Structure formats: C-alpha cells, structure tokens
Amino acid sequence: MKFAQIIDCKTHHFDDLNQLMDKWVAQTKGKRTATHSLVAKDRSDASHVVEIVEFPSYEEAMKNSQLPETDRIFREMVALCDEEPTFTDLDVVRDEQLLKATAARFFELAAVRGELPPLDEVFAENYHDHDPTNPQDVIGMDALRHELDMWRGGFDFEFTIEDQIAEGDRVCTRWTWNGLHKGEFMGVESTGKKVSMTGVVIHRFRVDGKIIEGWWHYDQLGLMEQLGAVEA
Structure with a gap:
C-alpha cells in the first residue's frame, strides 16, 4: 500500500x-x-x-x-x-490519476457507434492536433470532429490502451487500434477487412484538466498495406 x-x-x-x-x-x-x-x-x-x-x-x-x-x-x-x-x-487508499482517465475517455468516445458524442468534456475548444499523416494541423473542435468522422465513416473500431505514463501536464498513451473496414477511407472503398495498427499519442492538458494539444505517431502505412492500397 x-x-x-x-x-x-x-x-x-x-x-x-x-x-x-x-x-x-x-x-x-x-x-x-x-x-x-x-x-x-x-x-x-x-x-x-x-x-x-x-x-x-x-x-x-x-x-x-x-x-x-x-x-x-x-x-x-x-x-x-x-x-x-x-x-x-x-x-493511501485511493489514488486518482485524473489526467490519465481523461485521456482514456477520449479513446472511448472516439469508438462509440452511432452519432459522435460531445467532445467538450475532454477537449478544449481551441484544441491543436499534430498528426504527421495530415498535410496541416487540425485546430479547433469542428476540425477535430471532421477528422474523427472520416475515421468513423471508414471503420467500426475500438482502442485498447496498452500503457499510460503521466508527467506534469502531459499524458503519453500507447494504444492498439482494431477496426472493420466498412466504408470509403482515403480513397479506398470498403473491403470488409479486419485491420489493426499500433500507435502513441502525447496529450497536453490545460489547467482545467481538458486536452489542449496532441501529438500522434502511428503506423498508417501498415494500415494502408492491410487494405491493399499499397504494396508491402
């Protein structure tokens, strides 16, 4: 204890x-x-x-x-x-690591089937997303919803959180993503294939506990290979 x-x-x-x-x-x-x-x-x-x-x-x-x-x-x-x-x-009989829980909550919300739930419980309105696979950063809640809608339209998916490390105002999450390709995604029509990839994201939190910035690294090339869009 x-x-x-x-x-x-x-x-x-x-x-x-x-x-x-x-x-x-x-x-x-x-x-x-x-x-x-x-x-x-x-x-x-x-x-x-x-x-x-x-x-x-x-x-x-x-x-x-x-x-x-x-x-x-x-x-x-x-x-x-x-x-x-x-x-x-x-x-110590209870130790709440609240920033980790908020980071984990995002992965739950992103994978919910049906209409995308409200994201303001997790993200600040002026959230800034850094994703090396995007030609430009995603800034603001509307842009973030649009990005998530692209993934949700192409796949039914879920995340498994493998590790989380918190320090100061940042939480690093290592995750595994498993999806079923059900719709068009980045020009690739539905294949019905089950696909998976791994990645890491670092979230920075505002003083009120909401996520204000994120840096992503994941194997999108491996995902596109599984979809048959590129050769291995």
Whole structure:
C-alpha cells in the first residue's frame, strides 16, 4: 500500500527551505525511497508551508527516514521553522490519476457507434492536433470532429490502451487500434477487412484538466498495406 507523509510547518524562510529540499534531493540521489514530493504554500498565509512526500509503502518510508542525509536535512529544516513542524502519516487508499482517465475517455468516445458524442468534456475548444499523416494541423473542435468522422465513416473500431505514463501536464498513451473496414477511407472503398495498427499519442492538458494539444505517431502505412492500397 502506498504511503504519504504530510509535513506542516510555519516559516519565514521559504526560499531557504526550498533550497534545502533541493539539497536533500541531490544528496539522496540513488538512495532515497520517496517517489514524489510536492511543496505548497498557503495562499492566505505565506508563512504556512505544506510538503507531501509519497512512498511505495510505509516500510520504504522508514528506510528513507533512516538515511543520514534525511536526518541531517530534517534538523536543518526544523531550524528554519518558526515552530516545531507537525507530521501526518497516511496510508493511501485511493489514488486518482485524473489526467490519465481523461485521456482514456477520449479513446472511448472516439469508438462509440452511432452519432459522435460531445467532445467538450475532454477537449478544449481551441484544441491543436499534430498528426504527421495530415498535410496541416487540425485546430479547433469542428476540425477535430471532421477528422474523427472520416475515421468513423471508414471503420467500426475500438482502442485498447496498452500503457499510460503521466508527467506534469502531459499524458503519453500507447494504444492498439482494431477496426472493420466498412466504408470509403482515403480513397479506398470498403473491403470488409479486419485491420489493426499500433500507435502513441502525447496529450497536453490545460489547467482545467481538458486536452489542449496532441501529438500522434502511428503506423498508417501498415494500415494502408492491410487494405491493399499499397504494396508491402
């Protein structure tokens, strides 16, 4: 079970405290067991600082606390605080990775049979799509719907998400696409063939959690070979 520790303190030396955290990261490189650290400042009280540190488990957190570098940095941190910091130990019972879920939701919506569902729950209105197979980028919701209608008109399809990696405001999704060629697609009339391809997309998210930009890489040449449009 994941474990998180909240360190709550009051300090008028925030910059020094921040530099101390950088020092701890540098000194414990290759030894620390912490997987994620977040430092936040109270908007209504600039002297109120909270740090949340995540570990794979409570046991790994204890190993981290026993590092001599951690002990030394902790004593320096206490010296920078206006009063003794408090600690809250938490077992993580639910960890929502919301950006990953939003990225996955797009693949669900794109594959829905029948009328294309509304996309504004996932995309920003001025979404910018980079696809190396298109002569120009797709910009805006209307252009995105037109692009999806082309694929949906040519195929009944579904996506399988193989991997997702999230960092900052970006989510990278590796996917497999399986389709049945039912209608005209890029000049190729319906073949009734079952086809598949793999690809990767990186989505960038706006601060409100909606997708604002996407970069695609997929094997369209392999798809056209399966349709008989080009020779292998």
